[in-house]
Amino acid sequence: MTMYRLVLGALALSATVVGSPLATSYSDGVVNTTTCGSYSYSYDSMVGYGFLAGNAVDNYGDTIGFGSSITLERPSVKVTTLADGSKNVSAIVYNLPDRGWNTEGTTNFEPRIYKFEIAFQPKSGGSFKPNLQWRLVDTLILTDPYGNPLTGYDCDTKLRFPNMPHIPAATFENNGWYDFGGQNISVRVCFDAETLNVIDGSIENGFWISDEYGPYLYRFNSRGMMVEAIRPPEAFIPYRNGTESFSADSPRIDTGVDDDITPSDPDSGRSNNQGFEGGTLSPDGKYIYALLQSATVQDGGLKKYTNSYSRMVKYDISTPGESELVGEWVVKLPTFYNPDSSAKKNPRTAAQSEIYALSESQFFVIARDSGKGHGQSDGTESLYRHIDVFDITNATDIHSIDEYNVATGAVAPGGVLVDGITSATLCPFLDVNVNSQLNKFGGGLHNGGEQNWELLNEKWEGMVLIPADGKSGSDDKYYVIITSDDDFMTQQGFVNFGKNTYRDSAGYNLDNQALVFEITLPSSLKPFKDFPAGS
Template identity: 50%
Template sequence: MDRNTEGTTAYQPRIHIFSITFSPTTQSPSPPNLAFEYEDTILFSDPSGTPISGLDPTTVLKFRGYPDIPAATFTGNGFGGNGPGGTRVSIDPEGLVLDSRGGFWISDEYGPYIYHFTSKGRMNIAIRPTPAFIPLRNGTQSFASNNPPVYNPDQVPVPEIPTSGRSNNQGFEGLSYDPEKKALYTLLQSATIQDGGTAGTTRRHARLLKYDLSHRHGRAPRLVGEYVVRLPVFNDPTETKNPRTAAQSEILALGDGRFLLLARDSGFGRGQDETESVYRHIDVFSLASATNILGAYDGHNGSVSPAGVLKPDITAAETCSFLDINISSELAKFGLLNGGTDNDALGLLNEKWEGLALVPVEGHRGEYWLFASSDNDFITQEGYQNFGRDAFADSSGFNLLNQMLVFRVSIK
């Protein structure tokens, strides 16, 4: 995660490694039965070994053999303090896939790009998608997401919203790997600008890309598929125009072209003005009947759903509802709440749910533990930044803990 409520910083993206102890129980109400213990951290650097930042991009950096990489030029130390300034690669990391050699595939919102990092955290592959995904302003590529840095809140792109490509903060949110097909899949959080991405009521048709990793053991990814995923909708009680799109936050490949899809509303949860969420689901979609549109709408203004209306010659992936995270009776078994009058209640669910993982249930074929995780968006009163040099307290006044829910599910 690259930013907090104060603005973007030169925070160096990283992988945290934890050991997890899970003790399933039938006791109700149950005490917490999932424990984390910190083990290690892997910091991300660019192909030259220079640390990467989370600052909103203002330019690009060029490395031999790579596409233009989004980057930010900053003053001081990049956190609002004194320093020499500089220019660093910028990523907003979202999805994570581990490879067989100890490295990592990371999906990014800024580009939107996909990056591969070695086990030591150095970037060695960068995947730039087709022009339809690249944000344009004034006719040229512009990777800013309108998230100014903490030291310059007036750093706003013009225009604020791109004229085509991924919308602000709606890049490659979901990332998953299918070992049977040796394929990497990534999904936009919601529709591109030209596909209706300018409004919550029209941004339903998100694009999914499929990369073949079988060539040279994954070192030469090949784009072989592009599909439309129709995201769920819900009625937002705080808005006058409905229904609204439930933007997705994660995907997880199940095989045979099937995926889990974590889709949700936004702005509802602990520390928000409204605490009760309307829609937090883990749904399912299938590519079995979906149209492969690769090469058909990949230009800068190529549109699959002008103003949010899907073109009649395109069949979107079939999506169906599966699991509702917000069921109060289930949450109550663990002392948890979806909404409430006490906005600082420890059991209130966080707003952002963005991670999925499956683990087989030992001795039960076809059954799995499904882990769904949230992040705290750096919302804390007891934090540190810049490698512990500076104390940090979020202006909201809240302390949000990372949260994780575990479900037992059957998947055929």
């Protein structure tokens, strides 16, 4: 494993706001439309771009990585229409990092969420300056039910808390930050957070986070303490040699211990680092949905050309502490042709990175390829990076069919869907990679081409909607903000509450990027009806 340079005595860096609003607005027509079932969607224009510097730090002095998920504090939304017809939009959002800097192995990063104030004036481009501003307000460290912090370390054991299933955990010596020789052993919940959803539109009601290691779903109160855990059916749980094994085969940096696991891949359940990458609450807040990033191992999950049949679960969470599985569906993810792969290894799966419930049947999903973009060695041009739509209206609900939900239960062995199961309907929609839209911002944002700061990052994993009217979406117009996960890749990184620094060996400085699109939803879909913004 590559060892990174560790430097004691870090200097403080400021998490400054980047960008300023633009002055005017104009429309340049509709980019794309699509129909999914009886519903029509319109991608009107890309209207915003902004970023937070990759070396910005949070309230605890650690490097910020804000793109794994984003959720909206709905009462905070304010939309003002100016005399020239342009709008000012402001809101409070909460952003989620995953397990910390992990390009060279896992660390004892303490999972947290960030509170940001954002502001933008929707534009169609025409200026060098970004128009989406970010200001860090606060950082909330997450804890287990006893108040102990969590860890980004790979899992090697389990913990048990009252009224919860046993939970994946990790053991380590001392504080986990390379001070060898001590005798103190800690056991913490291991956490690779991927989705964040505030309950009933406000952080005051607590929030849900989905995790890749389990894959589990966790509810936290407004202070960041874990109060509930959901373990999915056994078909989702990773097993090795007949025993559950939550390791993602992600060795730890600088521990001096060889913690690779054998075999590296599970025999069944979620694939390594392919857990609940997508998670969303229903518009009425009564249900939570979680979607695996790609297929389980037994459903072809170990190969990118057989792992398109993912699974989504639905839990009734209307009564706190009494969650109940009430739905499960197969979602066939989009595929694309990669000319760098042989014919027999095509088409490839565009794994999903986030979902957003528009109703109880239709969802947005971010689906993308991998290894392409800023800081990546495989190239700069992404071949598939979309916000698509999927519909489960006609899909087969398999949550009560035991044979599909036992430890080795398969719905698509070898990547072939079994007879009798209908997967969700997938409808391509918003192509993030359209350079004619990207080029309007930042002096020339782009997909493909030169490896520079204006090149899109590889991973786009956060998604949130804001109604353009600042309330419930009466005109069917919405802004979609997506955020990138930069993997904390910087040459001026801070860890261990600002005490130590690191430099990513790839040599790149990646910013936390965000894009804004204006869309039109079908008039019958009102995702803000139950909990309007600005109220």
